[in-house]
Amino acid sequence: MSDDDNSPISAREAKLLFADLRRAPALVLAVSGGPDSVALMWLAARWRRSLTHGPQLIAVTVDHGLRPEAAREARDVKHLARSLDLPHRTMRWTGAKPKTGLPAAARAARYRLLTQAARASGATHVLTAHTRDDQAETLLMRLLRGSGIAGLTAMAPVTERDGIALARPLLDVPKAQLIATLKRANIAFADDPTNRDTVFTRPRLRALLPQLAAEGGSARNLARLAARLARANAAIDVLANGAERFLALRDRDRLPPDAPARSFEASAFATLPEEVRLRLLMRAIDAVGHEGPAELGKVEALLAVLDRGIAGAGRRAAGTGRPQVKQTLAGALISLSRGRILIEPAPPRRIRGGS
Numbered sequence: 156m157s158d159d160d161n162s163p164i165s166a167r168e169a170k171l172l173f174a175d176l177r178r179a180p181a182l183v184l185a186v187s188g189g190p191d192s193v194a195l196m197w198l199a200a201r202w203r204r205s206l207t208h209g210p211q212l213i214a215v216t217v218d219h220g221l222r223p224e225a226a227r228e229a230r231d232v233k234h235l236a237r238s239l240d241l242p243h244r245t246m247r248w249t250g251a252k253p254k255t256g257l258p259a260a261a262r263a264a265r266y267r268l269l270t271q272a273a274r275a276s277g278a279t280h281v282l283t284a285h286t287r288d289d290q291a292e293t294l295l296m297r298l299l300r301g302s303g304i305a306g307l308t309a310m311a312p313v314t315e316r317d318g319i320a321l322a323r324p325l326l327d328v329p330k331a332q333l334i335a336t337l338k339r340a341n342i343a344f345a346d347d348p349t350n351r352d353t354v355f356t357r358p359r360l361r362a363l364l365p366q367l368a369a370e371g372g373s374a375r376n377l378a379r380l381a382a383r384l385a386r387a388n389a390a391i392d393v394l395a396n397g398a399e400r401f402l403a404l405r406d407r408d409r410l411p412p413d414a415p416a417r418s419f420e421a422s423a424f425a426t427l428p429e430e431v432r433l434r435l436l437m438r439a440i441d442a443v444g445h446e447g448p449a450e451l452g453k454v455e456a457l458l459a460v461l462d463r464g465i466a467g468a469g470r471r472a473a474g475t476g477r478p479q480v481k482q483t484l485a486g487a488l489i490s491l492s493r494g495r496i497l498i499e500p501a502p503p504r505r506i507r508g509g510s
């Protein structure tokens with residue numbers, strides 16, 4: 156993008172932003188009515204008009220039923236969509252609203268409804284209007300939460316959900332440029348007060364960004380860090396794939412690939428770099444465990460125990476028969492015994508007081 160963060164986005168720049176989407180049959184545009192997604196709709200509509208053959212665009216607004224103004228905002232988006240010659244649908248979240256974790260539940264419902272709308276209209280992608288500023292906030296949020304490298308990659312330009320691609324074509328675009336684009340086009344947009352509600356973490360962090368920028372921690376730099384970490388993360392994943400093959404080749408007693416467990420020869424495992432060992436453990440626990448992804452901090456603690464066990468086994472006479480390590484984590488049972496690490500599904504937990 157241009158270096159001027161306040162300039163409207165030209166048709167040429169937009170063409171590059173949407174280039175990968177040209178051959179899709181149809182695209183759902185997720186439009187809340189806020190400035191970012193209204194700009195997404197306006198930019199996509201202008202781009203589509205410039206193509207002889209291109210995807211059909213469908214604007215979709217989710218009404219979470221949480222704010223009284225939401226229905227009116229959805230109608231405003233519908234009017235604007237009509238003026239741009241785009242079909243528009245409002246999807247309503249009618250399910251029960253939880254008392255705690257409301258933003259997460261609303262988000263889950265939103266993506267479910269958006270992918271549902273995509274399937275119904277033959278669209279392969281849902282486009283959201285996440286900006287470079289959102290990327291910077293996400294990185295900061297994960298940094299403060301103590302995420303590992305994978306978490307610090309923040310948002311990817313494209314992910315997948317239920318067979319629908321979630322694309323973020325504006326992930327490298329400053330929000331200020333979207334606002335400048337709308338101003339130039341004379342288009343109004345809604346202001347969502349929850350975006351400033353300091354009850355929620357994200358708005359609190361958003362309020363910190365100008366101070367960070369004054370110290371050099373601009374959204375540009377934070378987003379660049381996320382992109383660099385994404386590059387490193389992809390490389391480590393490739394190394395972990397190679398390490399998996401290396402361990403399989405080294406392991407004469409390896410389990411069949413369809414076994415509901417994973418095993419590694421401890422001496423070969425111990426030669427791998429720590430980050431790769433962590434990923435192998437994490438992958439195995441996620442594959443056989445039944446309690447969701449394992450927390451990085453807990454896998455780090457497990458690895459430390461395994462490392463000590465492996466080093467200790469080298470010094471002690473092997474063959475006592477008792478495992479040196481036996482632990483459960485995220486629904487997986489991890490043991491170290493007779494020079495092998497075994498990761499298998501944990502037996503169901505005993506309910507205290509139950510018969």
Ligand SMILES: Nc1ncnc2c1ncn2[C@@H]1O[C@H](COP(=O)(O)OP(=O)(O)OP(=O)(O)O)[C@@H](O)[C@H]1O
Pocket residue numbers: 185186187191192215216217218219262265282283284285289357
């Ligand atoms: N009510 C809505 N209807 C349709 N699309 C929406 C709605 N709310 C958000 N979106 C889409 O999601 C994008 C991100 O919105 P926002 O930043 O408010 O969500 P978030 O919950 O903070 O982020 P995330 O979706 O990554 O969790 C918007 O730019 C828009 O494309």
